Amino acid sequence: xxxxxxPSPNPVQLIDPTGAEVExxxxxxxxxxxxxxxxxxxxxxxxxxRRFDIxxxxxxxxxxxxxxxxxxxxxxxxxxxxxxxxxxxxxxxTYRESMALVTRGxxxxxxxxxxxxxxxCGYDPIATRTxxxxxxxxxxxxxxxxxGYGEKRRGTDHVALAFIGDGATSEGDFHEALNxxxxxxxxxxxxxxxxxxxISVPLSKQTKxxxxxxxxxxxxxxxxxxxxxxxxxxxxxxxAALEHCRSGKGPFLIEAHTYRLDAHTNADDATRYRSDDEVxxxxxxxxxxxVEAWLRxxxxxxxxxxxxxxxxxxxxxxxxRDRMNADPSVDPMSLFDNVFAQRTPQxxxxxxxxxxxxxxEV
Amino acid sequence: xxxxxxxxxxxxxxxxxAADDDVLVFGEDVGTLGGVFRITxxxxxxxxxxxxxxxxxxxxxxxxxxxxxxxxxxxxVVEMQFDAFAYxxxxxxxxxxxxxxxxxxxxxxxxxxxRVPYAGGxxxxxxxxxxxxxxxxxTPGLKVVTPSDAADAYSLLxxxxxxxxxxxxxxxxxxxxxxxxxxxxCKRPAFGKAKVRRDGDDVTLVTYGPSVPTALKxxxxxxxxxxxxxxxxxxxxxxxxxxxxxxxVRRTGRCVVVSEAQGFAxxxxxxxxxxxxxxxxSLAAPVARVSGLPTPYPAPMxxxxxxxxxxxxxxxxxxxxxxxxxxxxxxxVGARG
Ligand SMILES: Cc1ncc(C[n+]2csc(CCOP(=O)(O)OP(=O)(O)O)c2C)c(N)n1
Numbered sequence: 001x002x003x004x005x006x007p008s009p010n011p012v013q014l015i016d017p018t019g020a021e022v023e024x025x026x027x028x029x030x031x032x033x034x035x036x037x038x039x040x041x042x043x044x045x046x047x048x049x050r051r052f053d054i055x056x057x058x059x060x061x062x063x064x065x066x067x068x069x070x071x072x073x074x075x076x077x078x079x080x081x082x083x084x085x086x087x088x089x090x091x092x093x094t095y096r097e098s099m100a101l102v103t104r105g106x107x108x109x110x111x112x113x114x115x116x117x118x119x120x121c122g123y124d125p126i127a128t129r130t131x132x133x134x135x136x137x138x139x140x141x142x143x144x145x146x147x148g149y150g151e152k153r154r155g156t157d158h159v160a161l162a163f164i165g166d167g168a169t170s171e172g173d174f175h176e177a178l179n180x181x182x183x184x185x186x187x188x189x190x191x192x193x194x195x196x197x198x199i200s201v202p203l204s205k206q207t208k209x210x211x212x213x214x215x216x217x218x219x220x221x222x223x224x225x226x227x228x229x230x231x232x233x234x235x236x237x238x239x240a241a242l243e244h245c246r247s248g249k250g251p252f253l254i255e256a257h258t259y260r261l262d263a264h265t266n267a268d269d270a271t272r273y274r275s276d277d278e279v280x281x282x283x284x285x286x287x288x289x290x291v292e293a294w295l296r297x298x299x300x301x302x303x304x305x306x307x308x309x310x311x312x313x314x315x316x317x318x319x320x321r322d323r324m325n326a327d328p329s330v331d332p333m334s335l336f337d338n339v340f341a342q343r344t345p346q347x348x349x350x351x352x353x354x355x356x357x358x359x360x361e362v
Numbered sequence: 363x364x365x366x367x368x369x370x371x372x373x374x375x376x377x378x379x380a381a382d383d384d385v386l387v388f389g390e391d392v393g394t395l396g397g398v399f400r401i402t403x404x405x406x407x408x409x410x411x412x413x414x415x416x417x418x419x420x421x422x423x424x425x426x427x428x429x430x431x432x433x434x435x436x437x438x439v440v441e442m443q444f445d446a447f448a449y450x451x452x453x454x455x456x457x458x459x460x461x462x463x464x465x466x467x468x469x470x471x472x473x474x475x476x477r478v479p480y481a482g483g484x485x486x487x488x489x490x491x492x493x494x495x496x497x498x499x500x501t502p503g504l505k506v507v508t509p510s511d512a513a514d515a516y517s518l519l520x521x522x523x524x525x526x527x528x529x530x531x532x533x534x535x536x537x538x539x540x541x542x543x544x545x546x547x548c549k550r551p552a553f554g555k556a557k558v559r560r561d562g563d564d565v566t567l568v569t570y571g572p573s574v575p576t577a578l579k580x581x582x583x584x585x586x587x588x589x590x591x592x593x594x595x596x597x598x599x600x601x602x603x604x605x606x607x608x609x610x611v612r613r614t615g616r617c618v619v620v621s622e623a624q625g626f627a628x629x630x631x632x633x634x635x636x637x638x639x640x641x642x643x644s645l646a647a648p649v650a651r652v653s654g655l656p657t658p659y660p661a662p663m664x665x666x667x668x669x670x671x672x673x674x675x676x677x678x679x680x681x682x683x684x685x686x687x688x689x690x691x692x693x694x695v696g697a698r699g
Contacts, residue, residue, distance in 0.1 A: 090433070119467055120461075121465050121466045121467065121469075124469045125469055125470050126433070131433070132466050132470075136453060136458075139422075139454060139457060139458060141426075142422065143427075143430040143433070143458070144430060145426070145427055146427035146428060146431040146432075146433070147430035149431065150430060150433060150434025151434055153412070153434070154435075172450075173423075173453075173454075176418070176420040176423035177423065179418050179423065180417070180418060180426075180427050183418055184427075337468060338463045338464045338467055338468035339463070339464055340463070340503070341463070341525075341526040341527055344554065344601035345554065345602070345604060345605075346602060346604075
């Protein structure tokens with residue numbers, strides 16, 4: 001019983017930082033290396049995702065974004081996990097999952113509206129089956145459990161994938177979500193991106209657990225640790241988790257070991273709490289370079305495709321820049337539109353006051 | 363037929379479950395037991411465990427889970443066991459339930475009802491008697507409903523379940539056993555319509571939920587002193603019926619707001635301010651508040667001292683015979699307001 005819940009003692013890794021395939025030892029199942037076609041797709045989306053991320057960071061310097069939490073270095077998690085699900089599955093992101101949303105096919109400008117400040121959520125959560133990016137930590141995990149259970153009740157095999165950081169596993173809602181999902185056998189995947197820091201606080205001050213994946217055991221939720229910088233391993237573990245969920249066995253917890261290369265956000269000073277050496281060591285475990293080496297060694301990727309993909313990424317970035325440089329216009333009267341389906345008398349009164357003020361200004 | 367408020371709520375849930383397959387009832391002990399107040403009595407037996415079910419003991423989980431289920435088209439009605447035990451869910455309620463429609467520019471509405479048995483008068487131990495309506499009413503995006511009789515309880519709960527927006531449905535637990543002769547199903551005026559429970563010409567008592575019977579008793583006692591007192595029952599705090607309140611106060615020229623919640627920074631203060639702003643020239647005296655004390659809800663033996671009763675209401679009415687009165691001192695008004 002508990003054996004089935006235990007994650008492998010070491011994170012699953014299929015391709016090492018040099019791009020070589022790893023002999024699997026001590027994993028609880030034999031994870032197959034995904035096909036070259038899939039890995040090429042992930043590589044492509046990671047290149048685009050990283051370029052997007054770098055562009056978004058640059059936009060903060062130009063004052064176009066109020067704030068941006070970068071996920072550079074976490075591409076294998078965000079892109080890999082997102083590409084593993086289908087358009088019918090649900091995605092529950094945090095504030096950091098901009099790259100996942102871009103991978104999901106959401107317009108990059110809509111992805112950035114939260115951080116630019118023109119709307120709390122620029123896209124349609126129902127049409128995209130992607131919840132609004134969530135800033136209160138861990139609260140979205142319970143929504144994911146509920147949505148997973150809702151799908152199950154509807155008789156579909158759609159799954160809810162929820163992202164969360166390492167620090168947020170200390171929040172009560174993380175525990176309530178795992179427990180609810182387990183009790184209701186909700187097809188929900190909890191994907192912890194352990195990027196080693198919660199703003200400035202390292203994992204060692206966050207938990208005494210041997211691994212965040214072990215937290216599943218207490219709830220009866222099977223879990224796995226994965227090398228979060230190895231896209232092949234992320235895909236393989238996601239596949240196993242999805243099969244588990246789709247076959248009606250309830251939720252699954254994944255702890256992906258990765259690293260936040262940039263500061264928590266552009267507003268944070270990471271030099272106050274970590275060393276350059278630490279960052280450099282993680283730069284050497286780059287997820288993009290790793291798959292690229294694997295693909296090149298097999299003749300699945302050549303300079304031409306790399307050049308074309310880089311050009312595509314540049315074009316995306318240029319277009320994003322241009323579009324973000326246009327000043328957004330927000331109608332002040334929209335303030336009153338979506339508090340309730342129908343405005344209350346109190347809202348009508350406030351609305352009339354603002355309308356009068358605007359009238360007086362022109 | 364004679365129906366208790368608890369029975370009416372039970373009937374409303376039953377009828378809503380029968381009318382719409384997407385309506386679900388869940389929470390702590392709502393299944394086999396039928397809830398600690400038996401409001402969900404028999405629902406699991408009649409509709410099965412997929413429609414009315416027990417959850418793990420976790421309020422944030424209950425509310426957050428309901429949010430997720432709304433995304434897939436369900437209309438959950440969840441029960442918080444007691445007022446003060448809804449606080450662990452406060453984060454979900456204020457950060458997500460109240461804001462989801464707004465956060466998503468109107469694309470995601472949450473047709474969700476959160477039932478909260480609230481207020482005191484039942485001799486409950488601590489954390490079982492809080493009047494928490496002020497927290498919810500202060501949060502834009504939540505409707506806050508509180509019936510004072512069985513007919514309203516039925517009608518307002520049915521309406522809450524059909525509402526496209528989240529509703530905090532505050533059930534005055536001291537009134538669960540109050541009885542009324544009515545036929546169910548029944549339909550009373552919609553959200554945002556207050557009801558004049560008693561007509562009068564000299565003073566308006568504005569009140570809601572658990573304080574309505576007390577206000578009515580006070581009005582009766584006042585009549586013996588020769589004061590004609592009107593009692594307005596708000597029924598819904600959000601939306602608020604300014605019209606009925608203002609119409610009444612402009613006519614009577616005096617207003618006392620009665621609430622069981624402590625007065626400072628609460629719903630009663632809000633109503634007083636609104637009435638003052640709108641009826642200033644009609645007022646013969648300042649608007650008075652009679653409320654719970656600014657102390658935590660006390661142990662049962664002190665409940666009578668805490669609760670705003672008939673005497674305090676009569677006092678307030680007397681103080682409003684303003685003509686020869688100086689400004690009220692803290693002792694006269696502070697403890698109440
Ligand atoms: C409930 C809550 N408390 C505090 C914060 C402020 N805050 C924002 S991000 C963060 C750290 C989160 O760290 P982690 O979960 O590891 O995710 P990461 O940002 O590293 O992806 C904190 C404390 C918040 N957003 N929500």
